[in-house]
Amino acid sequence: MPATNGPRLWDSLMAMAEIGATANGGSSRLALTEADAAGRALFGQWAEAAGLAVHHDAVGNQFARRAGAEAVPPVVLGSHLDTQPRGGRFDGVLGVLAALEAVRTLNEHDITTRAPLEIANWTNEEGARFTPAMLGSSAFTGAMPLAEALARADAEGVTLGDSLATVGAAGDTPLARDFDAFFEIHIEQGPVLEANGVEIGVVTGGQAIRWLDVRVTGRAGHAGTTPMPARRDALFAAAELAQTIERRVAETDGLLATVGECHVEHGSRNTIAADLRFTLDLRHPDDAVVDAAIDDLRARFAAVAERRGVDCAVEPHWRSPALPFDETCVGHVREAARALDCRWQDMISGAGHDAFHLARHCPTAMIFIPCAGGLSHHEAESIEAEHARIGADVLVNAALARAGRA
């Protein structure tokens, strides 16, 4: 099995991090800004130095192609080089540069693959400049029409199409062309691998996500003149609903619930809350499990509301079904981890990634490595160089298993 060069990969990560480097050790390369353009250029130079042919599609997705022995669809490895406004050094970047390290390693070993290999740097994965996130892979796979993608505007009103022209990032590589497979290595952005002392997460798919909006309507009243039994307090009702959520979630392994926003409309310190809204994010690997939890919560919410004399409305906001990755590609990742004799485990991806768009386009799998404290989207995001190396080893071997030796 070919082994990657850990220090070389780390040096590339650190060199890329200097582009848009922030005072606190992170990186700031918002999509299609000058900093992002500089990151793209550096990656392009490295790719060409490795003998790859760099090309772009109409939304600026950047590809670097290594020819194979046969003219068949490529096995694609990649992620993204754009970052949050004050992001870390590894989220996305690892996936592109570990792919580069994989190619460099194959070059060193004079290995020609049957299928071509390509490295992909997807445009605007973070969603921090243009919404939504994963825009480039979305447009590539057809989830979003090209015209809509080009028309997305940033906070200053500059469109993605204009930004592409400014930095010269658009090209004529066809969208939605055939891929044989897609592999993405990424930091976990969660604490599981670190907590388990595991080096590699074999990602079997993405979990089901439901976003709900909950509105509790009580009755306003004077804080000083309304006896407690006469109140229909939307806030105390919502507190009980939140506790209901927490208890329901504890009944089911792997079910996640987050109430990230909560707002009392026309809230005032000495007025009983009458109109309160909160958001609910529910996730589980299995669609049926999360939907059953929602049914349960609706019933339990209704009982609380009835007892308290308030109204409670639960509206769906967004629904993303569970998405299992391709069993063969996941098997390649698992076999590569097993052969390397590292500590690995199967896991679900909690966050969104370009790989989820690609999974609807071609056989896809992902590899996770630990990040310190599960921290990401933060300048202090941190990984072990050793984990990056092991991850790149898994990536190159999984890709090789898929693409085949010539």
Add this chain to the structure above:
Amino acid sequence: MPATNGPRLWDSLMAMAEIGATANGGSSRLALTEADAAGRALFGQWAEAAGLAVHHDAVGNQFARRAGAEAVPPVVLGSHLDTQPRGGRFDGVLGVLAALEAVRTLNEHDITTRAPLEIANWTNEEGARFTPAMLGSSAFTGAMPLAEALARADAEGVTLGDSLATVGAAGDTPLARDFDAFFEIHIEQGPVLEANGVEIGVVTGGQAIRWLDVRVTGRAGHAGTTPMPARRDALFAAAELAQTIERRVAETDGLLATVGECHVEHGSRNTIAADLRFTLDLRHPDDAVVDAAIDDLRARFAAVAERRGVDCAVEPHWRSPALPFDETCVGHVREAARALDCRWQDMISGAGHDAFHLARHCPTAMIFIPCAGGLSHHEAESIEAEHARIGADVLVNAALARAGRA
């Protein structure tokens, strides 16, 4: 006992309500606006027609004096004619016009009192144009220095002093002059009298009020990648604190708790809440009871925070001690109610009133009448004409008991 003229009182209330009348049946007379000036002028005409001498002090408090047999400090009856931007017809207005009805009744009965009587229309009670509320009585009694009161500015930057000059409402009656006593009749602004089928509330004082700021600090994290047991969720912690408040309050009769504002800092639907603030308003007639509840809550909050791995800080924001009214004046009100053979009960005032400033200046008492559904600060505020009449009867007889017949 002299009896007031219910229809005359009601006609006066309805005539005053036409000044600044709103489309939905309320009134809008923000302090020292043209509408308020017109209300003051109408009251002044009525007072002069009843033989009273109208005069003003330096913050525009309007007085109408009925001479007594002796040159002693007056017994003062009153409230305020200003309203919320879309206020009701009775909050404050009843207190001024029932006082006028009391004087009209004494006139009809040719009753001269030993002490002079005065009707007071306190400036800017609502706090809706200039903050704080009860500004006129505050400046009169010295709780707020005159210069500070005159410098208070509305949302457009117009000062109270300038507004006084514009509407010609300032005069040279001394501030802080001696009052023999102060009586204020007001709608309850709560549901207790109506629920109890009672016509008159004999107000024995104001309750202790504590405003607290609670801040819960957890740890941010990704809604999709952080296992539930690894979370330090500030929102779920706050929900348990809110339930803790509700349970603690239920242990003590008459203790009131309101969480009127709640805010997740940097809240996002798919991020675990890390920094949440909420307000807490606690009230009880007894200072010791409310302080003991706060001690309890601090201890219970700390236990919740410790168990959940979050921080919880409880900061005092404002403290208003319980304020018992003068026993003799309260006795006059109670005796008047008893003599009228109406349904009455002792009660505490939950809301703030000019009478609380006056209570620090002279012997003071208040009379409450029911309002429909406890509703106030609302165009739909509503009372029974019969209750207004009974309230005016209590007022005139309590005042007569205090001032004495010549």
